[in-house]
Amino acid sequence: MAEKESCLICGSTDHYGLFTARDHLVSGESFPIKKCNACGFVFTAEPPDEKDITKYYTSEDYISHSDKKQSLTDHIYHLARNFMLRKKHNLVLEVSGRKTGTLLDIGSGTGYFADFMSRKGWSVTGVEISESARQYSISRFGITVVPPSEISGIKDGSIDCVTLWHVLEHLYDPDFWMREIKRILKDDGKCILALPNIKSADAEWFGNEWAALDVPRHLWHFSHETLTRFVHKHGFICTEIKSMPLDIYYISAISYKYRGCRLPLLRGIATGVFLTVRTLFCKNRASSLIYIISKR
Numbered sequence: 001m002a003e004k005e006s007c008l009i010c011g012s013t014d015h016y017g018l019f020t021a022r023d024h025l026v027s028g029e030s031f032p033i034k035k036c037n038a039c040g041f042v043f044t045a046e047p048p049d050e051k052d053i054t055k056y057y058t059s060e061d062y063i064s065h066s067d068k069k070q071s072l073t074d075h076i077y078h079l080a081r082n083f084m085l086r087k088k089h090n091l092v093l094e095v096s097g098r099k100t101g102t103l104l105d106i107g108s109g110t111g112y113f114a115d116f117m118s119r120k121g122w123s124v125t126g127v128e129i130s131e132s133a134r135q136y137s138i139s140r141f142g143i144t145v146v147p148p149s150e151i152s153g154i155k156d157g158s159i160d161c162v163t164l165w166h167v168l169e170h171l172y173d174p175d176f177w178m179r180e181i182k183r184i185l186k187d188d189g190k191c192i193l194a195l196p197n198i199k200s201a202d203a204e205w206f207g208n209e210w211a212a213l214d215v216p217r218h219l220w221h222f223s224h225e226t227l228t229r230f231v232h233k234h235g236f237i238c239t240e241i242k243s244m245p246l247d248i249y250y251i252s253a254i255s256y257k258y259r260g261c262r263l264p265l266l267r268g269i270a271t272g273v274f275l276t277v278r279t280l281f282c283k284n285r286a287s288s289l290i291y292i293i294s295k296r
């Protein structure tokens with residue numbers, strides 16, 4: 001969103017600076033984080049132009065992690081990934097009420113989830129902007145993955161479930177994508193959105209050092225209120241919100257690492273336990289939230 005542009009959610013041009021956040025992962029550059037005065041939506045101001053954003057992604061990291069099983073970290077990574085694949089599969093079955101069907105995974109990355117769902121009998125298409133990740137998914141798994149420009153080729157009302165696992169916050173034109181999701185979903189289809197939560201206990205704890213700000217790759221910082229309002233604008237209703245209870249440990253450990261603290265993993269786990277206990281009955285304070293949305 002450019003300085004004078006209107007709020008993605010409510011259209012207001014009245015916003016103020018919350019703080020400045022640093023890109024610890026790639027560039028070391030800082031970006032202002034602003035908040036809409038009218039609706040409370042938080043966004044990264046002055047992000048790079050879309051044509052320049054690829055240099056802020058370290059794509060080789062994703063692929064190099066994928067298959068080697070050498071160190072303890074690699075093994076933990078594999079266990080965590082397989083656990084998450086099973087969780088995501090179960091969630092799709094639960095929310096769609098179907099054992100198989102058509103699924104579109106937007107931001108499919110290296111294709112592990114799309115492949116897992118294919119092997120469970122789903123007819124899956126991935127959408128991925130990175131050409132190397134697309135090629136990897138196609139050659140490794142033989143699945144169908146298209147670039148974002150080919151979304152228009154997906155037939156109206158043909159998809160049972162659309163998934164965006166930590167993707168919406170990266171998209172330069174979320175309005176376009178929500179219109180496309182509405183178009184391609186069946187009337188009783190479901191969309192699953194996983195997002196970091198700017199109103200989480202850990203976001204409050206770490207402030208501008210919260211790792212899930214992840215500027216400038218994250219352009220939008222949703223809370224359950226602003227996400228609910230955003231999907232409503234596009235003719236959807238949020239039927240359920242689920243918390244992702246493990247993200248807080250990972251995000252806290254990275255936040256401490258960025259801060260330059262010693263023993264970031266241990267401190268991250270300790271802070272994760274402390275904040276989880278403190279917000280035990282406040283589901284909407286989890287580090288990341290999963291939203292299930294349906295057409296209104």
Ligand SMILES: [Zn+2]
Nearest residue numbers: 007010036039
């Ligand atoms: Zn607003």
